[in-house]
Amino acid sequence: MENTNKKEVRLMKGNEALAEAAIRAGLHAYFGYPITPQSEILEYFEEQAPKRGFTVLQAESEVASINMIYGAAGAGARVMTSSSSPGVSLMQEGISYIATAELPCLIVNITRGGPGLGTIQPSQGDYFQSVKGGGHGDYKLFVLAPSSVQEMADFVFDAFRVSEKYRIPALILADGALGQMMEKLTLPEEGSLPHVTPEWGTTGKTKDRERNIITSLHIQPEKMEAINHHLQAKYKAIEEAEVRYEEYFMEDAEIVFVAFGLSARICQKAVDIVREKGIKAGLIRPITLFPFPKQIISETANRAVGFMVVEMNAGQMVEDVQLAVNGKCPVYFKGRMGGMIPTPEEIAVALEEKFIHHEEKV
Amino acid sequence: MIKTEEIIVAGFGGQGVLSLGQVLSYSAIIEDKETSWMPSYGPEMRGGTANCVVIISDGRISSPLVSRYDSAIILNQPSLDKFESCVKPGGFLFYEESTIVNPPTREDIHIFKIAATEEANKLNKKQVANMIMLGAFLEVRSIVKLESVSKALLKVLPERHHHLIPLNEKAIGIGKEIIQKQYQETI
Incomplete structure (x- = not known):
């Protein structure tokens, strides 16, 4: 039996390194749908899940997987999905909802050449989609761009940390080459990112508190504007504290x-x-x-x-x-x-x- | 000066070019060197040809993709046609001869013709032709030690194939011998 706990040097594909790091980061559940050039992520999770104790589910589509993320994140679980460009386009409605409902989660886009169904070769054509909305409305994601297999692993931890601190969906934007290439890496240590059960999560109402409601629907414009102000203040705080270069x-x-x-x-x-x-x-x-x-x-x-x-x-x-x-x-x-x-x-x-x-x- | 070797390994899918590259990368890690392994995974691969770029360095590797190579390990004619011109002047080209109709013509690089398929057939295992090529390459460009390669084989080959490691090591030895016999004066 392999010791997966200690720090070790490995040669891994970017996709596999990212998936292994997510398991070590205490992932509760992964929902996704296969698409080249990132199918190894789903495959790696499917192989590891029975041994490592987390949920992996191949959804019927990317629309389904992002809504499963919405639900599981609302229940306070540490969750992620991954896809490549056309699949991430399908997720945009759900991402906008999740951002508005202020839920932490990780979305991974191993970008391929577009527009359209395009090609499976690497591209950075989804920059606008990642940082300028993508879905509807004034929302932002915390977007990390790794440039090595080491960072494909390390940034998973960073993504979850920031995502949970600010209650904002995080996105790792890499490309097909980073997903497919192998490099030497030192894997992050398991258990270094403790779980905190969120007080806002729909984990079952107890008598000592009001019920928690997860929604992105606020029909009164006064309320919706206040939520917008709140989101913008949060994005400003992230701009002040979380810039990396x-x-x-x-x-x-x-x-x-x-x-x-x-x-x-x-x-x-x-x-x-x-x-x-x-x-x-x-x-x-x-x-x-x-x-x-x-x-x-x-x-x-x-x-x-x-x-x-x-x-x-x-x-x-x-x-x-x-x-x-x-x-x-x-x-x-x-x-x-x-x-x-x-x-x-x-x-x-x-x-x-x-x-x-x-x-x-x- | 940081020592870096940039290598292209190319051939048909099924000839083991991707695993040849992985053995090199794993060997580099065992020696605590930096390495990157970038495969072709696109329509080219689905059409039958495969290649990978392997970089091994004493220092940090910047671009994992390059357009000029110190060494090329070539296993078929389309790859030779595509990559002969990409070897740096003074560089090294190793080619498996069995499918080659138009041999390389450059005079400013070192060229090694290896009968790897023929020798692999003598072992009744044509799949180890890639390891014969690796042996030939390492005899000329000793960027990693043989003992590291043996350790790397344990990592690259799935466990159900570990009984084939001695055969792979033998194939590597044959590749080295081919160079020693045919190119004694060159190296």
Whole structure:
């Protein structure tokens, strides 16, 4: 029998690392529906559930699984679901309800190339969907973007912690490559995230308290506006306390890449390539996409020559970078779409074209 | 200077290219090195060809995907056509000869032709051709130790196949011998 408790170094796929971490984080239940490139998550849970004591259920659709999450989270359980782009689109109504009802849970999107049914290859085309609503109404999710298999595991703990602290659904936004690739990782320790039975949960009414009601329906506009104010205040508190980002070669950087997830890994290599030519490039990697690390970008814009945002989409996060830079210096974009992954060399060339050769022409 | 080896392993599905890559990655972990293993999982794989990019490094690995490789381990013609040009100048190309009609032509890289399928058939186990390729590769590029590879096989092969580990180790030895005999002067 394998000892799953101690800290150990393993070689795992991103999807499996995430699932194993969720079990170690004390997951009570997983509800999901298979879709490439994240089916290993469901498979791993199904294999482990009989041995490890949690519930795993393959729902009849993504619409069903997100509503099962809604119900189980309302009862105070630590729950998650996972899917890939088209499946996450199907969940959006439920996510809006869960956000309004202020329930903690974890949603994982191992993004594939879209729009439409698209391709099973990796993409970052769901950035807008993840941070700008996705479903209807003024709500936010706590969105984490891992860029390694280690982070696929670690961020599960972070996601549950923040989700339960603020009663906000958390989303891990990764891409198909991060789900499928294997890397060395140290697994987080089991039991390091204790359960607290929530006082707001529908766990059975006792005589000493009023009944708890979980709902997102408040028909009186005065009440609904008050709930909106409450949600916005919560999002503001999260923006003040939970921003995470990483810097790479930023001490003397004049040209700054901004990229998340797999794109950030590729940009690191692009930084290495152009640094060898004497170009002072660096990278800011947003780890939380909401709350977005706008302050560091805004401060950097005071001294930088310019920014280049790299994404595996048509240009989505670049809009948030532009808002943070606020016209202080140029912001360029380089992207690939439809499941194509840019190469480090391609990124390095794009940077040189915009900043180096361009200046020579002038 | 951090030592990094960027490797592409490519062939038909079923030739064991993904597990060859996993053995390399596991061996690296056993030696406390950094590693990444990135498979092709897309329509390409469903159409019959498979490949994985393995990076092994003494330091942090940035991009798990690269477009130029220090070494290529190639098991069929379509993969050779696709990846010959991606080997870095001065790099290493190992190819399994049985399906190759148009052999590689580059003169700025080290090329090794391995009769892995033929040798595997002599062992009555054509599935170990990938391990013969691995042995040949490791004889030239000794980025991980053989004892680490043996430990890695225990991890990569499911338990029901553990009785085949000696055969896999034998195949790795055959790959090494092929290089020693055929390319003594090169290495």
